[in-house]
Amino acid sequence: MDQGKILAIDDEPNIRHLIQNEFSLEGFKVTTAGSGEEGLKLFEDQPFDVVLLDIRLPRMNGIEVLRRLKKKDPGPEVIMITAYGDIQTAVDSLKLGARDYLTKPFKLDELLSIVKKAVQDLREKSLSKPEGTGERPAESLPIVICPSPAMKKVYDLISRVAKTNHTVLLQGETGVGKDVLAYRIHQQSLRQDGPFVTVDCGLLSHNLAESELYGHRKGAFSGATEAKLGLVEKSHTGTLFLDEIGNIDMELQKKFLRFLETRSFRRIGEVKEQTIDTRIILATNLDLQEAIRKGDLRSDLFYRMTEFVIPIPPLRERPEDIPLLTQFFLSPYVKDGRKMDISKEALAVLTDYPWPGNIRELKAVIGKAALLADSSIRTEDFPAQVRARHYQSSHQPKTLEDMEKEHIMNVLAETEGNQTRASEVLGINRKTLYKKIKTYKIFS
Ligand SMILES: Nc1ncnc2c1ncn2[C@@H]1O[C@H](COP(=O)(O)OP(=O)(O)OP(=O)(O)O)[C@@H](O)[C@H]1O
Numbered sequence: 001m002d003q004g005k006i007l008a009i010d011d012e013p014n015i016r017h018l019i020q021n022e023f024s025l026e027g028f029k030v031t032t033a034g035s036g037e038e039g040l041k042l043f044e045d046q047p048f049d050v051v052l053l054d055i056r057l058p059r060m061n062g063i064e065v066l067r068r069l070k071k072k073d074p075g076p077e078v079i080m081i082t083a084y085g086d087i088q089t090a091v092d093s094l095k096l097g098a099r100d101y102l103t104k105p106f107k108l109d110e111l112l113s114i115v116k117k118a119v120q121d122l123r124e125k126s127l128s129k130p131e132g133t134g135e136r137p138a139e140s141l142p143i144v145i146c147p148s149p150a151m152k153k154v155y156d157l158i159s160r161v162a163k164t165n166h167t168v169l170l171q172g173e174t175g176v177g178k179d180v181l182a183y184r185i186h187q188q189s190l191r192q193d194g195p196f197v198t199v200d201c202g203l204l205s206h207n208l209a210e211s212e213l214y215g216h217r218k219g220a221f222s223g224a225t226e227a228k229l230g231l232v233e234k235s236h237t238g239t240l241f242l243d244e245i246g247n248i249d250m251e252l253q254k255k256f257l258r259f260l261e262t263r264s265f266r267r268i269g270e271v272k273e274q275t276i277d278t279r280i281i282l283a284t285n286l287d288l289q290e291a292i293r294k295g296d297l298r299s300d301l302f303y304r305m306t307e308f309v310i311p312i313p314p315l316r317e318r319p320e321d322i323p324l325l326t327q328f329f330l331s332p333y334v335k336d337g338r339k340m341d342i343s344k345e346a347l348a349v350l351t352d353y354p355w356p357g358n359i360r361e362l363k364a365v366i367g368k369a370a371l372l373a374d375s376s377i378r379t380e381d382f383p384a385q386v387r388a389r390h391y392q393s394s395h396q397p398k399t400l401e402d403m404e405k406e407h408i409m410n411v412l413a414e415t416e417g418n419q420t421r422a423s424e425v426l427g428i429n430r431k432t433l434y435k436k437i438k439t440y441k442i443f444s
C-alpha cells in the first residue's frame with residue numbers, strides 16, 4: 001500500500017525513529033535526514049509528497065531549508081515542527097509555503113491525520129497547475145466576499161479600477177489576500193480572457209531574473225541553448241501580477257521602470273525592443289517608503305508604482321469577516337456524513353485573536369482543528385496561542401497567581417509567542433518567564 005512518500009528532517013534521532021516506525025506501519029514510505037543539508041540532498045534526488053521539517057536545526061535552520069525546498073520544487077507539502085514559543089517563525093513559514101505547523105510535543109495521531117490530508121489534497125490537486133510563478137489555470141478560485149465595511153471599500157476600489165489600464169499596487173500584511181484580490185481584478189477587467197501571469201519577485205533567481213522576466217535569444221549567454229519567452233511576454237493581452245515587488249533586485253529596477261512606463265523591453269541578446277499590451281498589478285507587504293530610505297528601492301520607481309494604491313486591512317481590523325471565512329474554510333470537512341460546524345464559544349475565540357498571519361493563518365488553524373475535532377469544533381481544538389487571549393476575557397481572575405498567569409498569556413499573545421519580547425514587556429528576564437510558563441503549563 002503506497003500512502004505517500006515522506007521525508008522527515010529532524011536532528012533528534014528519537015523523533016526520526018518514531019516517525020519512521022509509525023508512518024511505515026501506516027503504509028507510508030519514509031526517508032529520514034538528521035540535518036537540513038542532508039534533507040535537501042535527498043529532496044533533490046527523489047520525489048516526495050510530504051516533508052516534515054523541524055524548525056530548530058543545527059547550522060541551517062528549518063526556515064532556510066524550507067526556502068530552498070520550495071525554490072527547488074514548490075509541489076510537495078511541507079509541515080513544520082516547532083518548539084513552543086516559536087509561533088512567529090511558524091507563522092512566517094506559512095508565508096514561505098509551508099502547509100501547516102505542529103508544536104512539540106505533538107500527538108502522533110494529529111501528525112498522522114495532517115499528513116494524510118496533505119497527501120489526499122496533493123493527489124486531488126495534481127491535475128491542475130501549481131500556483132506560484134507562471135500562468136494561472138483559467139478557472140476561477142472560489143473565495144469569500146468579505147462582508148466588513150473595510151473590505152466593501154476595497155471591492156469598490158477594485159471594481160472601479162479593474163476596467164482601466166492603471167497600474168495597481170495592493171498593499172497589506174502577509175496573508176490578507178493580495179493574491180486573491182489581484183486575480184479578482186483580472187477577472188473583472190476587459191482582459192479576463194487573456195493570461196494571468198504571476199511573478200514572485202522574491203523568488204526570481206538573482207542571475208537569471210532578467211532572462212526569466214524578459215526572455216532571451218538562443219545563445220545569448222552560455223547555457224542559453226534554446227530561445228526563451230519571458231514571463232512579461234507571456235502576459236500579452238492579459239495581466240502581469242508582480243508579487244513581493246519590494247524584493248525586486250536593485251539592478252533590475254531601472255529596466256523595470258522603463259518597462260512600467262512604456263511596456264517596452266528587450267529580450268537578452270536581441271537589439272530590437274518589443275512592446276506588449278499588458279496590465280500590471282503589484283503587491284507588497286513591506287513599507288516601501290522605508291525601502292527607499294534604506295536604499296533598497298529607487299524613488300522614481302516608487303512614484304510610478306504607486307499610481308493607484310489599494311491598502312488591504314489586516315484581519316484584526318475587520319473581525320466581522322471571521323465567521324464567514326471560518327464557515328468557508330470548514331466547508332470541505334465532513335465527519336460521519338455530516339458537514340462540520342463550530343461552537344459559538346470557539347467562534348468567539350477566533351474573533352478575539354489578533355491573527356498576525358491573517359487569513360492564511362486562520363485557514364491553517366481551521367484546517368488543523370477540523371482534523372482534531374469530532375463533528376463540531378471546540379475551543380480545545382485550537383493551538384495555545386489562539387486560546388490564550390480568550391482565556392483572559394472569559395474568566396474572572398480569582399487569585400494573584402491566576403492574574404499573573406492570565407497576564408503572561410495575554411502578553412505572549414500580543415508578542416505572538418516571542419518570549420524575548422514578552423519578557424521585556426513583563427519586566428522579567430527570559431529564564432524567569434520560561435519557568436513561569438512551565439509552572440503555569442501555558443503551552444501544554
Ligand atoms: N477572501 C478570501 N476567501 C477565501 N480564501 C482567502 C480569501 N483571501 C485570502 N484567502 C486565502 O488565504 C491565503 C492567503 O491569501 P493570499 O495568498 O492572497 O495572501 P497575500 O496577501 O498574498 O499574502 P503574502 O503577502 O504572504 O503573499 C490563501 O490560501 C488564500 O486562498
Ligand SMILES: [Mg+2]
Pocket residue numbers: 178179243283
Ligand atoms: Mg501573496
